[in-house]
Each structure stands twice: as C-alpha cells, then as structure tokens.
Amino acid sequence: MINEFRILSRAEYRTDYRDHIIATLGPSGTSSEFVARQLSERVMLLGNYEMAEAFIHDTDENALLLVANAYQYINRFYISQRTGPIGAFFCDTPPYVLASKNKCVQDMPDRPRISSHRAPAHLLEQILPDAAFTLVEADSTSAAARMTAESTVDACITTKIACEKEGLTALYDTGVIPMLWTLFARKA
Incomplete structure (x- = not known):
C-alpha cells in the first residue's frame, strides 16, 4: 500500500551532490528549483530542461541536470549519447x-x-x-x-x-x- 511508504526528508537525501551545481528548469518559483535547493545551494535556473542540459556540458564545474519525470520529453535525457541518469528519488512539489x-x-x-x-x-x-x-x-x-x-x-x-x-x-x-x-x- 502506498501509505506504507514515505517521502524522504531533506536530511535523508544524499549529500554528495551538495558540491555540484544543479541545473534545472526556471525561472525562480518552479517545482524544479524547489527540489534542486533540497540537494544543493548551488542552483542554475534556465529557460527549459534542454538549456539546463546544455549548461552541464558547457560548464567546467561539476554540474548535474535535474528533471521532473512528468516532463514529456524526459526520454531524450535517458536515451542520450551525452547524458546518463545517476539517481532518482521522490520529492513532493510545492502546492x-x-x-x-x-x-x-x-x-x-x-x-x-x-x-x-x-x-x-x-x-x-x-x-x-x-x-x-x-x-x-x-x-x-x-x-x-x-x-x-x-x-x-x-x-x-x-x-x-x-x-x-x-x-x-x-x-x-x-x-x-x-x-x-x-x-x-x-x-x-
């Protein structure tokens, strides 16, 4: 039953992402920003997920792409020669x-x-x-x-x-x- 499971609290997320820039969908106020800030204080907000993907390839810093699985074109990141999934987790959106x-x-x-x-x-x-x-x-x-x-x-x-x-x-x-x-x- 779904009620037997719970969403992880911020303290339970992996901490090895904290030194990475999390690139995701902006502008400020998106669910993507809300979740990215649970993982790292270093967040880069871009106009769409494709721009966020381009950012992680263009920067010299450690950067990751965060995408909501409700995004209609998420398959393009899973089936890609440039990016690969390294983690997945549940996190509630803001209301x-x-x-x-x-x-x-x-x-x-x-x-x-x-x-x-x-x-x-x-x-x-x-x-x-x-x-x-x-x-x-x-x-x-x-x-x-x-x-x-x-x-x-x-x-x-x-x-x-x-x-x-x-x-x-x-x-x-x-x-x-x-x-x-x-x-x-x-x-x-």
Whole structure:
C-alpha cells in the first residue's frame, strides 16, 4: 500500500551532490528549483530542461541536470549519447494553485485564457470541470505566473511559490504532487 511508504526528508537525501551545481528548469518559483535547493545551494535556473542540459556540458564545474519525470520529453535525457541518469528519488512539489489577479473565480471572464506548463495542465479539468477556457502553454509554471501578472492571460496553474512571487491570488489549491525526479550527469 502506498501509505506504507514515505517521502524522504531533506536530511535523508544524499549529500554528495551538495558540491555540484544543479541545473534545472526556471525561472525562480518552479517545482524544479524547489527540489534542486533540497540537494544543493548551488542552483542554475534556465529557460527549459534542454538549456539546463546544455549548461552541464558547457560548464567546467561539476554540474548535474535535474528533471521532473512528468516532463514529456524526459526520454531524450535517458536515451542520450551525452547524458546518463545517476539517481532518482521522490520529492513532493510545492502546492499547485489556480492563480489570478482576480480575487475569486467568479471575477474571471466567461472564457478565460489560462496559462500552464503542459505537465499540470490537466488539473484545470478538475478545478473548472464545467467551464470553457483557452489553455495557453508556458515553458514553466513560473513563466505561467509571470504571464498572469503581466495580464497576458487571465489565470494560471502555478506553484504557490510563484503565485506569491508574482503577487497573484491563489483561487484554488490543488495541494502537493508526489513527483519522481531524475538526476543526470554528462557522460565521459
């Protein structure tokens, strides 16, 4: 039964990654950043996972790539001549929220434009089961929050962290998501 298992606490993660730069998906406020900071204080946030992979190959420092296993193209890092997996672990994401500049869902337009990274976008069907909306894909949940703050869209699915950073209102909290994460290193 799943309840018999538990998520590791930060103190239980391996400590040999602490001297590495962890390259992952940015900008600040993503789940990827949240998890990377559990492993190391040295975190490099980039526009997408592919840019993070390029970073670990371009830097002279010890660097690892951290990718959420919900990422639709993670297979490209597993099946690669340049990178290989060196570790995988579970870590909950921060809470995901439907966020907006509006103070309540009823204040949104009849057919709102809602931004989300592809991975959590299906949460909209649970949050707004009978509503018509237009999904606008973003490169990350933090980018979705920024789009909302800039009024490019009416609302977004984002992390609670990014919601607060962008000064948005959390209209609905979906809770944390138990996530499998993989660390990749460059091949010799």
